[in-house]
Amino acid sequence: MQKKILVVEDNAELSDLLLLHLSDQFWQVDLARDGFTGYKKAAGGGYDLIVLDIMLPGMDGIEILKSIRGMGLVIPVLMLTSKSSEIDRILGIELGADDYITKPFSIRELVARIKSIFRRMENLSVMKKSASEYIIQAGGLVIDPEKRKVTVAGKHVDLTAKEYELLTFFARHPSRVFNRSQLLENVWGYGHDGYDHTVNSNINRLRAKIESDPANPQYILTVWGVGYKFTETDEADV
Known part of the structure; x- marks a missing residue:
């Protein structure tokens, strides 16, 4: 087309x-x-x-x-x-x-x-087509790829398109650590140096929306000196 x-x-x-x-x-x-x-x-x-x-x-x-x-x-x-x-x-x-x-x-x-x-x-x-057959769940966090819907403890979470893509990317690779360049490449589609702020600010906003205590996150964890990772399904609890 x-x-x-x-x-x-x-x-x-x-x-x-x-x-x-x-x-x-x-x-x-x-x-x-x-x-x-x-x-x-x-x-x-x-x-x-x-x-x-x-x-x-x-x-x-x-x-x-x-x-x-x-x-x-x-x-x-x-x-x-x-x-x-x-x-x-x-x-x-x-x-x-x-x-x-x-x-x-x-x-x-x-x-x-x-x-x-x-x-x-x-x-x-x-x-999305291959992922639409299953719902991703980690503790109280639920991602419905088919509806592009995210809930935490049963409550709808309003995310921007990039926040949703970032969260879904993390959730599809549980426990895998990604540095900022890898996240820029996979979620934003480019790997320019000097844009760490883009990743950091999106993760901060995402944590503010999905974490009960953003200062002590349960889902998106910081791996100091390396990057970030998403917790395994059975690691997160609300």
Whole structure:
């Protein structure tokens, strides 16, 4: 099935160039040249990926990303930024962006990153299908992969898309220790150095939501000097 991509970019020359080259990959491309239009189109769903500029008139890319993730939409998002500061990139990733690319960039690199995201999503889809036959349980924590639902002691836990993916990844590899680079590679899909904060902040937020005492976690444990691990099913108790 033909992939459908939404490009939200206010620079007419760049957006037209993206339309041309992404269409050459036999992808269906839709354009939006301001934040409000981009948000409306993204919120309507139906896209396989969104290429989203950060600096937009009306509504910036960070606002759009935060809004669509708040709606529960799990469409992959690749952020475009011309800023030299890493703050926007880190914030975008923590809000649920799947990747970012800094302007100026080559079209070849952008296409390669989009293809990488599509491959990763297809692999996740296969994993979800194989995992949907069983429910993961550790003490009072229950993960229902088919419904993408998490409960602790019978109470629903509201997680962002990345928090859910991180928790599920841990739960499918109980007792295995992962360092931050491995988590970035497996959950975020990249292994850039210098983004330990992304992993740490997501784990801290996840612990705040699933642990009865986040300062003394039962599920996601810190292995000092190495990384993190998820406890075995019979180790955790609420």
